[in-house]
Amino acid sequence: MFSARPYNGSPTNAYRYNDTNERYEYYQQLTGKSDAKQIEHFIINGQLYVFVINYKIGEKENIDSYIYIFDSRTGFLAQHQTLDTWGGHDASYLELNSNHYLLVVDYREQHSVVNSTVYKWNFNNTQFVEYAKIPVRGGHSGKLFSMDGVLYAAIANYLTTTNEYTIKSHVWKLKQGGVTELVQSLDESGAGSTGIDAFTNDGDTFLVGVNKLGMDCAQNTIVYRWDKSTNEFKIHQRIPVEHCAYRSTIFKVGGEVFIIIATTRSERGGSSNDKYTSSSPIFKLEGITMFIKYGAMTSHACFDITFFERDGEYFLGQSNIRNVNGGLSNAALNIYQWL
Template identity: 25%
Template sequence: MTSKLEILLLAAIFVGLPDTFEGSATIDAVIYPRSHADSVGAKVTLEPFQKITTSSARRSHSFSINKQRFLAVVSFDTQCDVYRFKASKFVLAQQVKVSNANAAKFFEIDGQYFLAIAKFVDGTQYATNSPVLKWNNATQKFENFQKFKSIGGFDFEHFSVKSSKNEILHFLALANAYDGIKYSVNSTVYLWNASQKQFEHFQDLATEGAHHFAPIIWQGNMYLAVANYVSKSVVYKLKADDSEFELYQSLPGTDYGSWASVPVYMNGSLYLIDVIYEIDQKYKQKSPLFVWKNNTFVVSTTIPSEGTTMMCPFTVNKGLYLVLSNYFDGNTYNIMSSVDQVQDSKTVTHMLDIATHGSYSCHTFEMNGTVMVMFSNSYDDKTTKLDSIIYKVAAAEN
């Protein structure tokens, strides 16, 4: 995501904040420009913007419909809440009663708007249904559209590609993680049928505790990276005739423990981060940063992480930064998340620690030219009923 603000995005968790905020909290920090690593950058202010009521928060997703901003926030314990931005804050617009879900993903097909929700479990049954809802412009609500069988559903990802016949193909990938006994369960890719105006089964993919999909279009090819939790993460490639995805590469490095795959584009090159949560209950890890070289991903460097479940890249002032969402360190959920700067393909510099409470995921987005950040707080060693907070970033006045 490219910001118009020449600042570093910073975030922190503040205690006892009102529903909306007046004034700001300030954190002094420095930015190290790429060409002048020893120079001091501009100070920034972090302005608490709004807190969102959540209960074991999972992943959030910001999107726009008819030039109006929305935010879908998944609480595992309760439902998916859809907020609409009105005047100066996000206002609850709809509660989608889907509990025990992990993620919500918004997407658009031919002027139609959809929200897919990945459901992990129903009571004790991991074989359940994950819904896709369709926006009704008349009611201004999302309504039931299709349901897909999921087995420990963890993530939905939509992506589109131009076919060999010069048609636009819309895919929807559902990551399945666990069936109650084992992690070796297939994930599924669906394809949009334009004439029937619905998704149809396209292909099952062999996955091992799939936690996240990352679609990548690079040099005219369509790839799909899969973060496998109990095996090596892998990359699939769509065949030239669009008939199926075939296994392209098993990522070198760690054999398991991946929670997310995050593509990053820097200086005309493609990178991929394999976000490692833990290995053998050891939470201090080094998540590999791969670079695309000679038609394959090779390790370029590693990023120190501790119980990290997501990394959210963004750029400001032509610099590349990563927000690291840290969930658990083996002892407590009240741990620091962080902001790092990617200096180049070999150098990732730690910049700032951020107090979070079982941060299940981070989400950065831009609204009216302003960078926003949200951490999904899920647990503080006592309760899952915590506020997840949105922050607004602004340049400090001289």
């Protein structure tokens, strides 16, 4: 279990589960400057790696992000590789055709035109090497996925160079040798997109796009479905979200598909701390048709929710950056068990 808060100098900590008291306990603070936006872990050849993507330190956005490796000799995570990032916001790992890929989405706050990078694992030096560049406009989120053995990347673009929330999210195909091809711009995504995710169900491929248009939180989260006859994603469902949506997490339990949407505020505008208390809704896919409201959890400026399994049981880890009173101190990383 890892925890990070996107504020200047905030540490990134690792926690380990204690079987005796059935609680997660502080285990290690990861070395290196930390202003982490996202953490991605993966296993290559039986070895655990953890990638921490850093946003900025002070006003400096061009900073290092780090890949850590679990050292079985010491029992701790150690720095393995440094990646150059510019306002890093998200990362996505995918294994495909015995190859390993890592997408790093950069934001670059002051100049939103920047390339995001897809890295490919080099088995000889056991490090990631640059494979492809993807142009983004205020990149907020990204997801690697595959269809018919071909690698794709979906990018949620947030705003233009003139600070307008009109830029659409894009789907890219990555061809042999890292050549990129723009497949399409997603319909109704030009509303300050902050999240993108992908999943498959019954042979179909879906994308889920989260929109948050500047000061207006009343935006639909869009579910797209790949149309095999036209080779493009088409809108499958619009999900109204009551509060300020930021990211979606797709998970499966017992073969059923769920989406939970992390929310940051109940409404935009004003400085009242109680607005940081919001509801993160959970939706369930009924059959292969539509998502319906299933439940919700209370959030306090929640920027991400992670689904994980431990000993055959399922959990949701909720990362809040505000406390229950709306303040910045003692914000909680909450863990919920799925029952």
